[in-house]
Amino acid sequence: MRKSKNLIETQPEDQLLDQTLRPGAFKEFIGQEKIKGNLKVMIGAAKGRKEPLEHILLYGPSGLGKTTLAHIIAKEYASSIKITSGAALEKAGDIAAILTNLQDGDTFFIDEVHRLNKLIEEILYPAMENFKLDIIIGKGASAKTIQINLPRFTLIAATTRIALLSSPFRSRFGVNYRLDFYNQENIEKIIERSAKILNINLEKEAEIILAKASRYTPRTANKLLKRSRDLAQVKGIKTISPGIVKETLGMLDIDELGLESTDRKILQLIINNFHGGPVGIKTIAASLAEEEETIEDVFEPYLMQIGFLTRTSKGRIATRQAFEHLKIKQERSLNV
Secondary structure: OOOOOOOOOOOHHHHHHHHHHOOOOHHHOOOOHHHHHHHHHHHHHHHHHOOOOOOEEEEOOOOOOHHHHHHHHHHHOOOOEEEEEHHHOOOHHHHHHHHHOOOOOOEEEEEOHHHOOHHHHHHHHHHHHHOEEEEEEOOHHHOEEEEEEOOOOEEEEEEOOHHHOOHHHHHOOOEEEEOOOOOHHHHHHHHHHHHHHOOOEEOHHHHHHHHHOOOOOHHHHHHHHHHHHHHHHHOOOOEEOHHHHHHHHHHOOOOOOOOOHHHHHHHHHHHHHHOOOOEOHHHHHHHHOOOHHHHHHHHHHHHHHOOOEEEEOOEEEEOHHHHHHOOOOOOOOOOO
16 A cells, blocks of 8 residues: 655755754753653763763654654763664664764664664663673574673664564663643744744734644644745745635645644544444555554544544544534434
8 A cells, every 4th residue: 555645744855944943952842841851850960970871762643853852862961863763774783883883972863763673672682781782693503692892872762653662672761751742832832933943924823823733743833834934935925924824724735723634534434434433443544545554653643632533442433523523414422
């Protein structure tokens, strides 16, 4: 099945702007206050003891700032950061090459860590616990194990699917932090900050509309702001008004709550074809020609966050709020 094409997918020309908008310090990072507070204490204590930070696992839906936090942690601790992704580490030699080139106090960041294969995980166990790397030379009865001492590094891992990590792997992280969706107020602050950086004139009401359509996600909020700026520029308008924002959302087929075409298709499928549910994820994926992982990682978290979808042991169920939002009359009473 084909991969989902997000309507506001990051374009190559946006990547430099994304780097510009990324906060570089805790004081610039809006939201996730409890996590920031814990990390500040952790970093301060580690600096005082002149020890490396404990390994950190960040998880939660995409676009909430896991990668940004990893960079900020490294910067606040004054360490270099080496970055890779779980999918890029295919062989034992890949992880060995990275680990042996680290320096004391370095930060090693693995994004999409749930995509690591089990062999790489097992190599990381002694590296995380004892800062040692076990290398097997040869095969069969003549095989020998050589142990290499590694520098004292900090592993920061990020994932959208923590359930896919094995229990032994999760237990080796000193702290686990879940990033939650942002609230309306914080998203508005993020949009206001980004508008200042990009030198965009933005009316307050337009800011509110953008925030409501942002799926409570900073990455999405910034993308919608940039697309609104593009439309205003093409029209020769210097200030982004509510009208410009609404026109931008209409062009992207995004409604006032941030639902994209696929979000609505999922809800309409459950409501129209299965009378509101329950219906299994495999059935939804096959009916929409989408991958199960895409539905679970990209679309379901937000639909559940706003109360339009619930998961049960029997499958997914569309709630009363979903019926009302799509203006579909309920044919039977719902228990959700």
